[in-house]
Amino acid sequence: MPLTKQTILITGAGGGLGSTAALALAKQGASIILLDKSIPKLEKIYDAIIEAKAPTPAIYPFDLAGATEVQYHELASTIEEKYGHLNGLLHSATELDAFTPMAIHSTMAWGHTLNVNLNAVFMLTQVLLPVLQKAEHASIVVTSDSFVREARAYTGAYGVSKIAVESYAKILAEELSDAGKIRVNILVPGPVNSPLRKKAFPAEDKNKLPEMNEISPAYQYLFGKLSIGTTGQTVDARTFKL
Known part of the structure; x- marks a missing residue:
């Protein structure tokens, strides 16, 4: 298994794409740290990984x-104490309240969405960088959205956060490129039959969309040896092939 002895943290691990990535990477031999606010969802993907006879x-x-x-720093300290280093960090947690005109966008929804989709990416990455730097090679992957990669009306805080997080990933990739240890890339899953897609486009015929597990090869590439040396790039799961 190509990811044996690799430790990877996944945010939003109880969600559709997060759990898909967790299972795909675990089947490759990785030890997954499942991070989410929903314990029942965490338990569900935990059981799926155990059932697959993965680590x-x-x-x-x-x-x-x-x-x-303080809690972010405690998380980093706990991971360092238990594992010694971290080989991968997948930012898969995503918040989408609703497509709303800016003129009537709720300030509470605005703040919450930016906290999950952008601020948490910054804070978690910052506290975990020292732990990632202890690995021979490490991969950070930020999840974007093909629908909002360019500014679109009514996408509100969700659209702003996804555009901003791509810029964050590219800036970080540039800053870490000289050391050559940590690569930072962007994953664009494309339209897939996920819970988030159902919420965003409830009237869409989901039978015409790819299933979530069809983008597993993109996750395996981004956290595997084949992507070492590739940084600051955007991987579109719709066109990617191993």
């Missing part, structure tokens, strides 16, 4: 939007 994952209940800076 036993760790469950870490964590509220990305509500956590304090």
Whole structure:
């Protein structure tokens, strides 16, 4: 298994794409740290990984939007103490309230969405960088959205956060490129039959969309040896092939 002895943390691990990535990477031999605020969802993907006879994952209940800076540092310390280093970090947690005109966008929804989709990516990456730097090679992957990669009306805080998080990933990739240890890339899953897609486009015929497990090869590539040396790039799961 190509990811044996690799430890990878996945945010939003109880969600559709997060759980898909967790299972795909675990089947490749990785030890997965499952992070989500929903314990029942964490338990569900935990059981799926165990059923697949993959390495036993760790469950870490964590509220990305509500956590304090101290709690972020405690998370990093816990991972360092247990594993010594971290080989991968997948930012898969995503918040989408609704498509709303800016003129009537709720300030509460705006703040919450930016906290999950952007601020948490910054804070979690920052506290985990020292742990990632202890690995021979490490991969950070930020999840974007093909629908909002360019500014679109009514996408509100969700659209702003996804555009901003791509810029964040590219800036970080540039800053870390000289050391050559940590690669930072962007994954664009494309339209897939996911819970988020159902919420965003409820009237769409989901039978015409790819299933979530069809993008597993993109996750396996981004956290595997084949992507070492590739940084600051955008991988579109719709066109990607191993």
